Structures are given as structure tokens and as C-alpha cells.
Amino acid sequence: MNKPWYKQFWPWFLIALPGTVVVASLFTFTLFSKNQVSLVAEDYYKEGKGINQDLSRLRHADSLSLSAFLTMQEDSAVFTLDKGQLKQFPTLKVTFQHRTLANKDIEQMVNADLNGRYRIALSEPLEGPWYIELNAFDGSWALNGRANLPSSEPVKLYGQIKE
Template sequence: MNKPWYKQFWPWFLIALPGSVVVASFFTVSLLTENKVSLVSEDYYKDGKGINQDFSRLRKADELSVSAMLSASDDTAMFTLEKGKLPQFPTLNITFQHRTLPDKDIETVVNADANGRYRIALVEPLQGPWYVEVNAFDGSWALNRKINFPSSDPVKLYGKSKE
């Protein structure tokens, strides 16, 4: 009473193992094509040269004795600028870059209020690791820092001297 092979358990079990790997491979390929990884730079040499320019802007902030304090709540990020040798509170370009989710990045131009504070309205609270950069509108100096949010205490942003 031998059954034909296609009615037995073991041949189908042995076929199912590599078959499941093929299905999983197609699923993985579809995930990778839908969710493009944007962390790798196309022109890493040009980016590396740009880092040196960033360092010079950080050193310039130290020469001018400029620093900033950042405090963030659920709906607002507030910068208090210590302007050092600057004659007035400048217009700032402020960038929040999320480490892994580029669609959450925030870039804005902000002017100081009457008290010398810069406020940014947030669409959603800042959560997780962020890279924060404050640039003078004319690009002459910059401050930056990596920050994990939420942070209960204000965080100080520096030029090059923090390292």
C-alpha cells in the first residue's frame, strides 16, 4: 500500500523549507525597494571637505564667544543665544536632523523676540536622538550638538571648544 509521492508528508516538508526562503527573499527585496536607505552619501569626498568648513565656522563661534541654550517642550523649542562679541541678536538658520528618519528633519529661519529668545513651533514633540545645528544667517559661524530628547534640563550648544 504505497502512496504516490505527492500524497506523502516528507516530500512536501522538504519542498516547503527552500520555498519559504524564496518567499522571504522576495518580501525582503520588496521592503528594501520601498524604503530606500538615505544614510549613505553619494559624494563622500565632497562631504568630507565640507566638514572642514564646518569646523572653521565652529571655531569662529568660539572666537566670538557665542553659545546657545536649547530647551524643548512638547510644542515649542526655545533657543537663548549668548551673543558674546556680536553687536546684536542675528537671524538664525536652525536645523534639527533626526539620526535615522530624514522625513522628520526640521529646518527653519528664526528671528529673536524682544528678550533675545528664538522660538520654534513644533508639529510633534522631539523624541530620540537629534543633531541640532544653529547657523548665523550669513554663514559666518555655527553651533551644534547631538541631543537625546526629551530633555528636562536646557542643553548648551557650543562651537569647537566642547571637544
């Protein structure tokens, strides 16, 4: 009449409850370690100090009367720079930052062509919300803007922050 414990239902039921929690925890840990979110900065204080430096570069672009327009074509992004008080078209560091997908970010150095346009060849069309920044090669000034791409209208990049 008395069965050994390992042949009864209730001990196995009670062992299975914590066992399923352990398996689910391992699955969740594996899932999140493979798909890490990159929205939170590890050193937010240092990035906050960098914002002030960015503002001074934007103000310097305003003092030079600089602005730019971005037009999207099928396989490229074309920047038209109004060089303001600059004597020549400088080499630019162009940055496209996606709002949530850091692996889609693009950073490239470009020179102007004979017409004063900067062209970046794209491996795939840009879609979604983007933060776009143009920096002087020497880092003395910057222009930036936000765009929801693809856009049929040119996107204006400013030196000052538009509110």
C-alpha cells in the same frame, strides 16, 4: 503503471524549490525598495570636505564668544543666544537632525523676539537622539550640540567641538 510526468510528485517538488526562492527574492526586493535606509551618504567624499568647512565656522563662533542654550517646552523649542561680540541678534537657520530618521529632520529660519530668544513651534514633541545646529543666516559661524530629547535640563550648544 507509468504516469505522465506532470502527475508525479518529484518533478513538482523539484520545480517548487527554485520557485519559492524566486518568490522570496521578489518579496525581499519589494520590502527593501519601500523602506530604504538613509544612513549611508552617496557622496561621502564631498561630505568629508564639508566637515572641514564646518570646523572653521565653529572656530569663528568661538572667536566671537558665541554660545546658546536650548530649552524644550510642550509645543516649542526655545533658543537663548549669548551673542558675544555680535552687535545685534541675527537671523538663524536652525537644524534638528535625527540620528536615523531623516524624514523627521527640521530646518527652519528664525528671528529673535524682543527678549533675544528664538522660538520654533513644533508639530509634535521631539523624542530620541538629535543633532542640533545653529547657523548664521550668512553662514559665517555655527554652533552645534547633541541632545537626547525630551530633556528637562537646558542643552548647551558650542562653537568648538567638545570631546
